[in-house]
Amino acid sequence: MSEKAHVMEVLRKNLEPLNSLFEDPLVNEVMVNAGGIVYAERAGEMIFIEDAGLKDVQIESAIVALAKSVNENVQANSAKTFISASVENLRIAGALAPASHGGPSLCIRKHQQGGKRPNLGQLVERGMLTQQQADWLTDLFVTEKKNIMVGGPTGSGKTTLANALCMCIPAYERVISVEDSLELEPELKHHVRLLTNASKGVTAQLVVQHTLRSRPDRLILGETRGSETFDLIRAFNSGHDGSLSTVHASSAEDMLYVLEMLYQMSLPPDASLSPDAVRGYIARAVHVCVHVTRSVEQGDDGKFNYVRRVGEIIRVKGVENGKYVVESIC
Template sequence: MVKPAEAPAASAGLSMVGEVRTSVLAGTAAVTAAGLADAVRTSGRLLGSEGTLNAVDRIRAELQGLGPLQHLLGTDDITDILVNGPGDTWIDGVGGLRRVPRLFESESEVRALAVRLIAAGGRRLDDGSPCVDVRLGGYRIHAVLPPLSTGGTLLSIRIRRSKVFSLGELTASGTVPQGMAATLVAVMKGRLNFLISGATGTGKTTLLSALLGMAGSTERLVLVEDAAELNPQHPHTVGLQSRSGNLEGAGGVDLADLVRNALRMRPDRLIVGECRGGEVRDLLMAMNTGHDGAGGTVHANSAAAVPARLTALGALAGLSPASLALQAGTALDVVIHLVRIPTGRRVDQIALVGLNSEGQLTVRPALSVNDDGCVKGEAWEALQQRLAGSGLRS
């Protein structure tokens, strides 16, 4: 809450931002550091050198960045910014969800920021289109307006990590248990087909980027994503990103379309950032037609829940449970499951995918983590045989 003594300064700051914004829109001030500094000086306010620099930073954030949220981007630890109306802002990252002091003075300020960010992403946010999702630079932004939102304008901002972690760094941090690192290396070197599963915020994309960084330097990686988040340290990657349709529904390109196009781009590894719909059919078909080393992520509460999740996604593509089981059982090799624990994120299980005697899709644990460390499961030897068939053993 703003203290009484600070209120005049805050009000003056907002007034100055409004004046400079008007100058920019009128074309009398350039959106550059020098142009904004000149606009601040001509506003008539005596701020001094440091005050002018702070004002320029604030105005640039208001005009080009995330406005009052911009200063939250100071570290790579922040993965999400969640605004639940003017008085309730949260950040998510390594330390989990935590609340931050009030950053907005009114509902109109939150709404104005949401409208500007959505417009910068090429969409419109208003009463006729009150729920919108856009991709803007390194952000994925979702906004909801009242009355659909009962507590004011909602903003959910997913931040693409600028830093890419290697498998060694993830092992050192505890995300990948020591006893699992060698198996993950063998899975990648042996070009097994895989899915990384886990709930929201468990680090699926981070792990996938790290694993893709181990792909051979002569391999061509084609990445298909709903929102571009993967940035593996690899010399030959090609990214494809889906596109939403306009208000009339025209111009949209979904993940299934992109997967089919990716197959014509000579991929050595086909990667789907997140399987969330009918594209699972096209990915499994690709895996079954010689595209080994392929992978992706999927939302699931456990490795054992992946068959049910795939069955549901297959139904969206018109696949019967039996057809999905046959496709997935012959296409996929392993599921790598991540969980979120109080100390951070962790690979909890590596499981082997297959079919049982009744033709049902099964996911059996090969390596799991408990209080004693990594424990070999019932499918450990079968996984070793599959790796041996690819020329590798972990």
């Protein structure tokens, strides 16, 4: 039995009242709050599951069992009360008491499999970006081979947009992607997919270093968040044009400062660089920043829907007087 199949078996067994949500291909997130309160996002709509029939003991059992299925050990009222795991296209985050006040809580994200992920044209149809924005990004990423960072808050559609952009990469280019779960599904023929596994010592830093020895035309890093940042920026600056990654940030320009902080934190031991030097290095490595947003809007039918949009696209021009020089594209 595969690891994902085992995890799904654990979920179905311990959270049986939610099985219909786990099987529904339109449900991409299941959120279980303390007290058995359940919400889910289905096709962009936030829905409340009335009378879910879950008890805290079931949620706690599910979290403990999920942890064991990925070789972790969690226990309520102990020093280890969190689980954070990625298994193929599933991302799981759970917490037990006392960290989760009022009872255990759990969040399960399901990413669509290949063949079902939207392309750039479909995202335009959905209103995530305009046709003009799509044309600009296609020209910058595919034709001009600019290095692009896609940023925004959790659940804003960063990976969805990144995946759609990767779908536009020419078939003859060798693409190597690095992720901690299988979220990118661009269905490219010349595509090597590498997965990190921190529990087994396969860190993002080591995997990014490996890609540089594997003749990539483009490097795609699912998310930049830590020790791999130094090697990512080095890769961006070493001729692998048209590479891409995502990062959590509150605006397009803030993405550069987040990268700067992560870069400083990821420097090799005993190494140090001045902020100006780091800023200049990042400005030469990252050419375009795209920021996406997530908001909730209530429709005429009274339903609440998540709306994801490209809010900003900026071109990075360089550094002057210690500050990034950027040009707003839209």
